[in-house]
Amino acid sequence: MRLLLRTPVAQSPAEVWAGFTRQLFLDLAPPLPRMRLRRFDGCQRGDVVEIELHLGPLSFGRWTSLITEHGELPGGGRYFVDEGQELPGPLRFWRHRHLLEAGPNGGCVIVEDLEYRTFSPLLDALLRPAVWAQFAWRRPIYRRYFGVGR
Numbered sequence: 344m345r346l347l348l349r350t351p352v353a354q355s356p357a358e359v360w361a362g363f364t365r366q367l368f369l370d371l372a373p374p375l376p377r378m379r380l381r382r383f384d385g386c387q388r389g390d391v392v393e394i395e396l397h398l399g400p401l402s403f404g405r406w407t408s409l410i411t412e413h414g415e416l417p418g419g420g421r422y423f424v425d426e427g428q429e430l431p432g433p434l435r436f437w438r439h440r441h442l443l444e445a446g447p448n449g450g451c452v453i454v455e456d457l458e459y460r461t462f463s464p465l466l467d468a469l470l471r472p473a474v475w476a477q478f479a480w481r482r483p484i485y486r487r488y489f490g491v492g493r
Contacts, residue, residue: 344467346475348455350482353490356443356451360386360421362488363441368392370488373480376403386423386441387413396431403431408439418445436460450492453485 352359365383372378376398384390390410396403406429413423420443427437442454455478461467486492 344459344464344471344474346455346457346471346478348457348475348478348482350453350455350485351446351450351492352453352485352488353450353492355449356416356420356445359443359451359453359489363423367484367488371481371484373477381405384410386410388423392425393429405429406431408437416442416444420444420451433461433463433466434459435462446492448493450490452492453489455481 354362363386365380368383369380376396379395379397380393381395382391382393384392388410391407392410393405393407395405406427408425409428411424411426414421416422422440422442424441425437425439427434430437436459438458440454440456442452442456444452444454446452457474457478459467459470459474461470
């Protein structure tokens, strides 16, 4: 299953790239499921991010992602890609491309390009609204950090 969300912000791709910090990662976490950050190396190739997810007394286990790529896009944009190495069930595959595309007037568009799979295409489709909501949650946070873009 693939999802694409776009959020225009006022700051340049270079400024937004510099703002992808541990604190931003923590602030982007939605209220449910509750997240505990165990490791955050950064957003460059080879870095690792590890979290635990909890819903009430239930633990969904660890989620470990490896940053497999980072670099520059044509026109001054930036990007990085995280891929799931250890995923909570029912996920079997996760790839999240973070694109910081140069926008008009010096701003940029933060693109969340997500691809995920479970053991069932039907379950993939059923999870789509929840996955979308988890990432749509980020839009006002990005705007608070990086300004409202056009």
